[in-house]
Amino acid sequence: MTDSEDHASRRGRPDTVKPVTELGDGVYDLTLTVEPARYRAYLFDWDRPTLVDCGLPETSETLIDRIERVGIEPERLIVTHAHPDHDGGFDAVVDRYDTTTWVPEESTLAADNDPDHRYSHDDTVGPFTAVHVPGHSVDNYALVAPDRDLAVMGDAVLGADWRGLPAGYFVLVEGIYSDDLVAAERNLERLQQYAFDVGLVFHGSSVFEDARGKLDDFVDFPNKGDWDDPD
Template identity: 30%
Template sequence: MIHNIARDVEAFTSNAFLVSPGERGDHGADGRTVLVDAGANFDAVSHLDGDIDHLDAVVLTHTHPDHVGNVDSLRGRFGVETWGFDASHEAVDHAIADGDVVRIGTDEYRALHTPGHAVDHLCLYAPDSGVLFAGDLVFAGGGFGRTDLPGSDRATLVESIERVVETVGSDVQVLHTGHGPSVVDDPSGALELALQAARTR
């Protein structure tokens, strides 16, 4: 079960996807309750209390402030550790390297280092279910991550999108993005559209 706890938040925040192995986030032997990105500028703890009583991990697609602002409050409430590409960042407790496999919910996700928007950007893809967490690499409607920020680069972003397109092909079933709506209708087409746009804009 995947639920964006930031869906109705009006403050500036990333999406924050709660992935749980069963109803109401019940802990199961075969799954882990994980928050993909922490969001910022809203009370993430209150959005989780009542739905879950624990978190196994927070996995970060990257460490821009809108994705990590709630990390400290989540650590305080759930005693949870965070995972991301750059373990030297204060918001990241443990590193996820390119190609590592991370268990989120009941699926095994392959981590893809996809810089361009941020040097520490990761996408996470589960081949068995076809679920892709794309962070700020691409968005619905052919959008793609900003490349006017420190550490960002358009050519590198294009290469990262190309890598994701090659990795997931037509097998991707749902695309969860760092901002805006998830894509459940032709997510592979949305990836191709974003790639074309990033190459030409």
């Protein structure tokens, strides 16, 4: 077993990650790195080609390579929040593709190019509705496409296999990476107002079936079942 395979096994993740995966219906997973963390961007060929997040500064060349592999140039860039693994390629994408950009109103962007638009909770950006889910960061957003039954989760949650648990479920981004873990969990209730079957995450494996139901199970867990008082 190679070091990479061993690390993937210990993390509960497969070692067969493809750099570009068409998830269906004009949705492309652009995997930028696997080790030491799974970093991604997503490209949507829907109303107009839209890139959601843009990786680290040092993965900008990789991101552009992934976009070129798909063969669809983004016309719109949406940033879910201003952490380096989500907005680090902002200038590279804008300079290369002259994209129209959308950034949360709460974000402080470390980029030479100014955002074209600022968005806030419940705003519509193309097919997406922006849902403010602070906690991981003050500016963290999810993007829900109700007509497509899909949500891009930002870093509101990550794939459970990133923490060594079975794939196909959600967990919170752990405390060392989140500003306020209690708020991060509490604010997941905002996503329960929307319907979606697929939940795309940036770290770990995405959830492709009953994503809202699994989010409900995670959020509502303390209220489920009858618990005996240990005293």
